[in-house]
Every structure is written in structure tokens, then in C-alpha cells.
Amino acid sequence: MQMQARYIPSEYRALYRYARISPRKARLVVDVVRNKQVDEALAILSTMPHRAARMVEKVIASALANAIDQQEPDPKKLHVVKIWVDEGPRLKRLRPISRGMATIIQRRMCHIGVHLGYPERG
Secondary structure, X not given: OOOOOOOOOOEEEEEEEEEOOOXXXXXXXXXXXXXXXXXHHHHHHHHOOOHHHHHXXXXXXXXXXXXXXXXXXXXXXXXXXXXXXXXXXXXXXXEEOHHHOEEEEEEEEEEEEEEXXXXXXX
């Protein structure tokens, strides 16, 4: 009987699309946890007062759950290898101003992506 080696991916991914926060605010939080170990990143995010920290925390937790689901040998040693924030669509709202005019208010959205893996040794 021949045993087949199970494929274990080197990176585990998660993506949060259409997050209702501006990309600029989310990038402030994302820059803090880049290249950190997963436990350390989650601890940092849980103490941050920013609303974006809750969203980034959920994405990292989802990627960690993906690693556990795919039977990662040691999920506690994973690092945040890659994390990014892309601009999403904008909701456009009208705000009435004086003399019968209106201005456009743009509610920005973003997409938050995470790759967990082992850091490059070199």
C-alpha cells in the first residue's frame, strides 16, 4: 500500500471585501502588525482603540482558522507574511447645502487581505 503525502500549503489566506472603513484608516492599523507572529499580532490588535483593528483582527483570525482547518502542524508559529489594504468602491451620498445646491459625500470602502506563513530565512 502506497502512502500519499498530503499537500500542506505554505501560506494561508483570508480576504475581507467591502469593509466599511476608509483605506487610509485601515492602513494605519495594518502597518503595525505586518511581519509579526500571529499571536503577537492578535494581542496588539485587541488592545488598539481603532475600529479598523476589529476588522483586521477578524481577517487574521479567519486566516488562522483556515490554517487549523487544513491541519497546519504548528499554527502558533505562523507569521503575518503579507497584509494589504486595497481601495474598494465608494458610496456616493448627497449633502444639501445653502442656495439649493448639494455636495457629494463619498463613503469609502476597502478590501483587506492577509497571507499567513513562515518568514523567509536568509
